[in-house]
Every structure is written in structure tokens, then in C-alpha cells.
Amino acid sequence: MDNKKKSQKIIVICGPTGVGKTGLSLKLAQHFNGEIISADSRQIYKYMNIGTAKPTQDELKKIPHHLIDIISPDEKFTAGLFIKSADAKIKEINNKKKVPFIVGGTGFYISSLLQGLCKIPEIPKKIRSDLKKEIVESGLYTLYKELQKIDKIAANKIESNDGNRIIRALEVYRYTGKPISYYWQRDSYKKRYNAYTILLTEERGKLYQRINSRVNEMLESGLYDEFKALLLMGYSKNSPGLNSLGYKEFFDFQDGLHTWIETIDLIKQHMRNYAKRQLTWFRKQEINLTISTSNLSLFDIKKRILEFLGHDEPCCNSK
Numbered sequence: 321m322d323n324k325k326k327s328q329k330i331i332v333i334c335g336p337t338g339v340g341k342t343g344l345s346l347k348l349a350q351h352f353n354g355e356i357i358s359a360d361s362r363q364i365y366k367y368m369n370i371g372t373a374k375p376t377q378d379e380l381k382k383i384p385h386h387l388i389d390i391i392s393p394d395e396k397f398t399a400g401l402f403i404k405s406a407d408a409k410i411k412e413i414n415n416k417k418k419v420p421f422i423v424g425g426t427g428f429y430i431s432s433l434l435q436g437l438c439k440i441p442e443i444p445k446k447i448r449s450d451l452k453k454e455i456v457e458s459g460l461y462t463l464y465k466e467l468q469k470i471d472k473i474a475a476n477k478i479e480s481n482d483g484n485r486i487i488r489a490l491e492v493y494r495y496t497g498k499p500i501s502y503y504w505q506r507d508s509y510k511k512r513y514n515a516y517t518i519l520l521t522e523e524r525g526k527l528y529q530r531i532n533s534r535v536n537e538m539l540e541s542g543l544y545d546e547f548k549a550l551l552l553m554g555y556s557k558n559s560p561g562l563n564s565l566g567y568k569e570f571f572d573f574q575d576g577l578h579t580w581i582e583t584i585d586l587i588k589q590h591m592r593n594y595a596k597r598q599l600t601w602f603r604k605q606e607i608n609l610t611i612s613t614s615n616l617s618l619f620d621i622k623k624r625i626l627e628f629l630g631h632d633e634p635c636c637n638s639k
Contacts, residue, residue: 393561
């Protein structure tokens with residue numbers, strides 16, 4: 321990473337689902353003459369608008385947004401692809417003399433953009449497939465206990481119900497014979513951008529209420545109809561996009577495994593659990609400003625950002 325890129329200033333707004341990142345980012349991007357790059361691993365998918373809480377058409381008209389609606393639900397998108405795409409958009413925004421805002425709740429995308437990825441050999445697909453079979457046969461916690469034995473460092477950073485990261489850590493060990501933490505330490509992360517990171521949070525009870533209300537609003541807006549439309553387009557439970565919260569729960573409903581009420585409760589529960597994991601992740605990262613939605617002061621946030629950008633930076637709009 322060249323020194324020029326390291327000195328490039330970006331604003332990061334992160335936080336759990338449902339906390340209010342979109343509203344805050346729109347106000348700040350408008351004030352500081354910015355454009356928004358989404359760091360949301362689900363908003364990248366086309367046709368999935370309601371369940372991923374994408375910005376509305378009116379919001380998209382106010383501020384240019386990037387990395388939204390870029391792939392189909394049957395395509396995969398990695399952190400590496402996110403870095404490549406976001407780097408290009410940051411350069412494009414800087415060339416316009418505007419301020420890049422990275423906004424989202426996918427912590428791994430954000431940390432990868434700011435610090436880079438460690439270099440791990442390509443793992444044969446069969447190893448991952450075998451691990452998934454083991455989860456079905458023995459349960460996820462059995463694999464987590466295996467991870468605790470072979471890589472305590474990784475196990476301490478990965479929650480026991482985070483199947484994707486547990487599989488990733490074990491597949492690396494089984495193929496290379498080295499724990500994934502070895503690669504983390506070998507390829508010690510380096511600063512890729514000069515970032516000012518804001519963590520937007522909320523008291524847990526209030527956040528969970530917001531999430532429950534948000535799910536109700538999604539359902540009233542036609543979430544289940546959106547899901548059925550995706551199936552009619554040919555997408556299925558094997559499509560990466562439809563493995564998203566708010567969509568995947570409907571498969572069991574259609575198969576008669578859960579009632580409608582049980583399905584809605586599961587969506588809310590899964591989203592609350594996800595928000596808890598997001599907060600755990602972000603609190604381990606380097607954060608410049610942590611602020612609660614309930615105690616939000618736009619004046620103070622704008623003042624902090626202005627100090628970070630400096631008077632020679634391209635901002636601000638007076639309105």
C-alpha cells in the first residue's frame with residue numbers, strides 16, 4: 321500500500337443493524353459534500369430491497385451511493401472483492417474532491433478495507449464441504465471445541481455460534497497444518513487509509529425494540545412477497561443472497577416446519593442475535609468516536625469530523 325493511499329482520509333460509520341446508520345450518514349455526507357460507499361454484505365444483492373433495508377429511492381437521490389445492487393442473489397462476494405471495489409470508489413470520489421463515507425454493519429468488510437487481508441493459501445472446496453457435513457452430524461459446538469484445542473487465539477475471537485468463521489479457521493488448519501492465527505500474526509495488518517471511525521450504538525433494550533419494530537415494518541412493506549418474487553425468478557435456498565436474515569427463515573415456513581408467528585419471531589431473534597455479534601465485533605476495533613443514538617449530537621459529530629478533515633479538505637455544505 322503506497323503512502324499516498326495511507327494518507328487518504330475517509331469517514332467510517334459503523335454499528336449494529338437497525339441502529340440508524342443510514343439516517344446519520346445521509347446528514348453527514350450532505351453536510352461534508354460526501355458520497356457513501358456501502359459496507360453491507362447483503363445490500364450488494366439486486367432485488368433484495370426490503371429485507372436488507374436499502375436506502376429508499378429518495379435517499380439515493382440525495383447522496384450518491386456505491387456498492388448497492390451490484391450482483392445477483394446467486395453470486396458470491398468476498399471481502400477481497402469488497403476491498404478492490406471500495407478502493408476504486410474511494411479513488412473516484414477523491415478525484416471529485418469529495419469525501420468518502422464508508423457506511424455499514426459488516427465488520428469484516430470494514431476492517432479488511434482499513435487493515436487488509438492476511439494471505440492464506442487457497443483451500444480445496446472438499447474440506448469446507450466435509451466440515452459442513454460434520455456440523456449436520458455432530459453439531460457446530462463440536463467443531464468449536466475442536467477449534468479451541470488447535471487455535472485458542474482464534475477461538476477467543478470467534479463466537480461459538482459463528483459457523484462461517486469456525487469453518488474458515490478449521491479448513492485453514494486442516495489444509496495447511498497451521499492455525500489461522502499464525503497467518504493473522506505473520507501478515508500483521510497495516511493501515512491502508514487514514515480513517516475516522518464512528519461507532520453508532522444504543523442501549524441493548526432500546527436497540528432490540530427498534531429491531532422488532534423494523535421487522536414489523538418490513539413485513540408490512542411486503543417482505544414475504546419480495547421473498548416469493550425471488551423464488552419465481554429462479555433463486556433458491558442455495559443462492560448466497562437468500563441465506564440472509566429475513567429471507568432464509570421463510571424456507572422452513574414454506575416447508576411447514578414453522579408457523580407464521582414462529583417464523584416472524586425467529587427473524588426478530590436472529591436479527592437481535594446478529595446485532596449483539598456486531599457490537600461485540602466493533603468494540604474490539606479501533607474506534608475514534610462511540611455515540612449512542614439516544615444521545616446523538618450532530619453538532620459535536622460535525623465538529624469532530626471537521627477537525628479530522630482539516631480546513632484544507634473539500635467541505636462543507638452550509639445547509
